[in-house]
Amino acid sequence: MTAEKKTVSIYVMGKQSEVPYGVTIMKAMEYAGYRFIRGCGCRGGFCGACGTVYRKPGNFRLKVGLACATMVEDGMHLTQIPFYPANKAVYNLEALEPTLGTLLKYYPEITRCLGCNQCTRICPQELPVMNYIATAQRGDIEATAHQSFDCIMCGLCASRCPAEIVQYNVGILARRLYGRHIAPRAKHLAERVDEIRAGKFDAELDRLMQMSKEELQKLYNARDIEQ
Amino acid sequence: MSIPYFPGCTLHVKAKDLDDSTRAALAALGLELTELPEWTCCGAVFPLAQDNYMGMVAAARILANAAKLGDGRLVTVCSFCYHVLKRVNFAFRNRTEARNKLNEYLEEHYNGEVTLLHPLELIRDDVGFDVLQDRVYRRLKGLKVACYYGCTLSRPAEEMGFGEPENPTIMEELVAALGAEPVGFSWKTKCCGSYQVLNNAALAADRAQAVLEAASRQGAHVIITSCPLCRYNLERLPVGAAGKGESEARLPVLYFTQLLGIALQLPATTLGLDSHYLDALKEARA
Numbered sequence: 001m002t003a004e005k006k007t008v009s010i011y012v013m014g015k016q017s018e019v020p021y022g023v024t025i026m027k028a029m030e031y032a033g034y035r036f037i038r039g040c041g042c043r044g045g046f047c048g049a050c051g052t053v054y055r056k057p058g059n060f061r062l063k064v065g066l067a068c069a070t071m072v073e074d075g076m077h078l079t080q081i082p083f084y085p086a087n088k089a090v091y092n093l094e095a096l097e098p099t100l101g102t103l104l105k106y107y108p109e110i111t112r113c114l115g116c117n118q119c120t121r122i123c124p125q126e127l128p129v130m131n132y133i134a135t136a137q138r139g140d141i142e143a144t145a146h147q148s149f150d151c152i153m154c155g156l157c158a159s160r161c162p163a164e165i166v167q168y169n170v171g172i173l174a175r176r177l178y179g180r181h182i183a184p185r186a187k188h189l190a191e192r193v194d195e196i197r198a199g200k201f202d203a204e205l206d207r208l209m210q211m212s213k214e215e216l217q218k219l220y221n222a223r224d225i226e227q
Numbered sequence: 228m229s230i231p232y233f234p235g236c237t238l239h240v241k242a243k244d245l246d247d248s249t250r251a252a253l254a255a256l257g258l259e260l261t262e263l264p265e266w267t268c269c270g271a272v273f274p275l276a277q278d279n280y281m282g283m284v285a286a287a288r289i290l291a292n293a294a295k296l297g298d299g300r301l302v303t304v305c306s307f308c309y310h311v312l313k314r315v316n317f318a319f320r321n322r323t324e325a326r327n328k329l330n331e332y333l334e335e336h337y338n339g340e341v342t343l344l345h346p347l348e349l350i351r352d353d354v355g356f357d358v359l360q361d362r363v364y365r366r367l368k369g370l371k372v373a374c375y376y377g378c379t380l381s382r383p384a385e386e387m388g389f390g391e392p393e394n395p396t397i398m399e400e401l402v403a404a405l406g407a408e409p410v411g412f413s414w415k416t417k418c419c420g421s422y423q424v425l426n427n428a429a430l431a432a433d434r435a436q437a438v439l440e441a442a443s444r445q446g447a448h449v450i451i452t453s454c455p456l457c458r459y460n461l462e463r464l465p466v467g468a469a470g471k472g473e474s475e476a477r478l479p480v481l482y483f484t485q486l487l488g489i490a491l492q493l494p495a496t497t498l499g500l501d502s503h504y505l506d507a508l509k510e511a512r513a
Contacts, residue, residue, distance in 0.1 A: 100240050115267045115285025134267035138239035 008074040019072055025052055026067040029080075039082030045069035048152030051124065053159075054078035064124050064156050084155035086166040089173065098181040100139025107170050110136050112163035119157035119167050125150050129157045129167050136170050144171060145178035230349070231296050232260035233289060235308040236268050242305070242455035244499025248484035249304045249346055251497040255488070256354050256362070260302055263293060269303075269311045272422075280328045286315035287329040291337035302344050304484065306454035310379035310387070313343050317386040345380070345389070345453070346484065347397045356404040364492040366406030370508065372486065373410050373442035373450045373478070374398035377457040378418040392416070398451065398483055405490040414441035419460040428464065436466035439478055449508060451483040458482065479507045 007018045010028060017032035026040060041049035050067035057075040067080055089106035096102050103110065110133055119129035132147035148171030157167040195201070208216070238246035250260050267285050274282030290312060293301040303309050318325040320339030330336060344352075350359060376395055384392035393416055399409035419438060420431025438461060442450050452458050462480045481504060488498040495505060 113268065113285075114281055115270065115288060116281065117284075117288070128265070130267060131265050134236075134265075137268055138236040140239060 005074075008072055008076075010072050010075075011077040013079045014077070021072070023072060024068055025054075025065070025070050025072055025076075025078060026050060028072045029067065039080050040068070043068045046152060048154035049082055050080060051082060051154035051156045052078055052080045053122075053156070062122070064122050066124055066152075066154070081156060081159055084159045086155060086158055086169060088166070088169050091173075093176050093180050096177060096181070098141050098177040102177065103136050103139065103141070103170065103173065106173060107136075107166065109163060109165050110170055113137065113165060114163055116162060118160040118162070119165075122156045122160050124154060124156065125152060127151060132171060132174075133165060133167055136174060141174045141177050142182055144174035145182075148172075148174060229259045229261045230344075231293050231298050231301050232262050233266055233269070233293070233301055233303040233308060233312065234262060235303060235305040237307075237455045238305060241459075242482075245304060245453075245455060245482045245484065248482055248488050248498040248500075251493050252484045252487040252491060253346060253349070255491045255493055256350065256359070258349060258353060263289070263296075263301075265292070269308045271307050271311065273311050273314045278324075280325065280332070283315045283318065283325065283329060284332060286311050287319070287337065288333055288335075290316055290319065290339075290341050290343075291333060291335040294337055294341050299340065299342060300344055301341050302346060302349055304346050304453055306377055306379045306452075307456065309343065309345050309453075313388075314383075314386050316341060316343050347401060347453070350401065350487075351397060356400050359401070360404045360406075363405050363490045365490055367402075367486070367490055368406050370407040370449065371410050371445070371447045372402045372407045373412045373445060373447035374402060374415060374483075375412070375419075375438065375442070375450050375452045375457060375461070375480075376416045377452065377454050378416060378421070379454065381416055398453075401483065401487065402451070405487065407486075407490075410442070410445040410447050412442055412445050412447065414438045419454075419457045420464070421456060421460070424456075424460055424464065431460050432464040432466055435460045435464045439466060442478055447478060449486070450478050450480045451486050452480065453483055479504050 005021050008021050009016060009018055012029055012032060012034065017028070019028035019031050023031065026036070026043065030036070039050050041047035045066050045068060048066070051064065052067040052070065053062055053064050055062060055077050056073060087107070091106060113130070113133050115130065117130045119133070120127070120131070123129050127150060128147050132144045135143035135147065148168075151168050151171050153168045153172070155168060158165065161167065211219070234246050253260055266289055269289060270282055270285045272282075290301070301312070303312060316339050319329070319337060326338065350356070376398065381387055381389040381395045382392045389395050390397055395416065402409040414437060417438065418434060420434035424431040439450070450461060452461070458480050466477070485498045485500055489500075489505070489508070495502065
């Protein structure tokens with residue numbers, strides 16, 4: 001059995017560092033002395049704050065990953081792009097109509113899409129980014145909402161777009177329009193809100209409010225846990 | 228039989244009636260269209276510079292993806308989409324450098340295998356105008372129709388292969404099969420003003436007026452087209468904007484698929500037809 005390699009050599013913004021093998025880019029950067037004030041959030045691959053681009057030796061392809069969820073590899077050249085300047089529209093969702101006109105009013109640049117597909121290639125979530133911009137271009141808000149659903153707003157798509165589209169903001173506008181104006185309202189939710197308003201749970205809450213800490217702890221420990 | 232279909236962006240929004248009537252009319256003739264599972268804008272304008280490959284990438288991807296469906300055909304009805312896809316496909320078939328560059332970029336191995344078809348060609352080749360003639364329930368006898376091709380369907384001739392570049396006749400053949408009378412019409416392949424409507428609306432309005440008047444002079448009751456932009460310019464622009472006064476007869480402008488649908492007695496709702504068109508046509512033939 002060959003001896004396990006203990007460290008790898010990476011290049012952070014061009015500066016070489018020896019870092020432990022088998023750690024994430026984020027851990028490796030911290031090991032090398034970088035301290036994150038921005039560009040670091042949940043450390044669990046969800047928040048999208050630590051978008052990172054890198055290349056590996058002998059491969060022209062630009063790769064991406066979240067620094068908190070991507071392992072370092074020997075010879076990796078990397079830099080974080082935790083934030084990308086983006087046009088973020090401000091709107092009153094209630095007053096908007098779920099139409100192509102609304103998308104074009106706030107993000108007219110979506111019609112500049114050239115179809116180069118770099119946004120899809122770079123997306124660390126592997127979303128069909130170009131496709132959801134295509135559906136936005138034809139006013140299919142529902143498709144845009146569904147196809148962009150797993151977006152973590154890291155902004156790497158916008159960093160690659162030759163048409164200067166801010167895909168993730170278009171996606172969230174579509175999801176908001178869909179949620180507010182297109183998706184069928186949940187009947188059971190409205191019924192429950194009415195029940196709460198009518199005071200159905202007031203007595204029970206009052207009872208809890210009167211309980212001592214010990215009684216509450218006992219009740220909590222004996223609660224039903226969904227399997 | 229289901230055939231891969233590229234609707235194009237406009238047909239999802241402003242020209243929904245072209246999409247609806249195309250699907251309905253072809254379905255009535257036994258030709259079912261199935262929308263491509265994923266598609267983008269075709270680019271809308273074919274790049275004027277020969278080496279502007281970036282402008283061809285979107286159309287190239289659409290064609291390469293369509294080839295993977297294995298049918299070998301792709302149908303599209305919007306004149307602009309048809310124009311762009313046909314010319315990019317031509318480039319794949321005939322221009323080695325374009326083919327290599329686009330395949331290299333897309334990481335595909337497409338060589339122009341797909342045959343791009345306009346519904347007019349599909350009806351002619353798969354149904355036959357002579358057969359269509361027998362399947363028309365409502366003969367449009369007495370209706371004079373000006374077939375307006377605009378500039379994108381037939382030119383450049385070598386690349387488009389849509390008949391005589393200045394005098395294509397396939398739409399007239401369809402009209403004749405429906406029992407209507409196609410009228411000769413000198414402006415049928417002239418430009419309606421196209422995108423100039425954004426830049427210089429008065430210029431486009433002048434063009435639209437000239438088209439309408441030329442059709443009117445030949446006694447046409449209706450103009451048909453397969454282009455959403457032609458229809459917009461002919462129907463919506465204030466003719467007389469350049470101070471020429473209201474055109475004496477504002478002809479109704481329909482998609483050819485709507486006229487076909489009328490002849491096949493499809494419900495007006497499936498053709499996206501307002502009743503005022505039907506009234507106008509009835510009046511015209513009275």
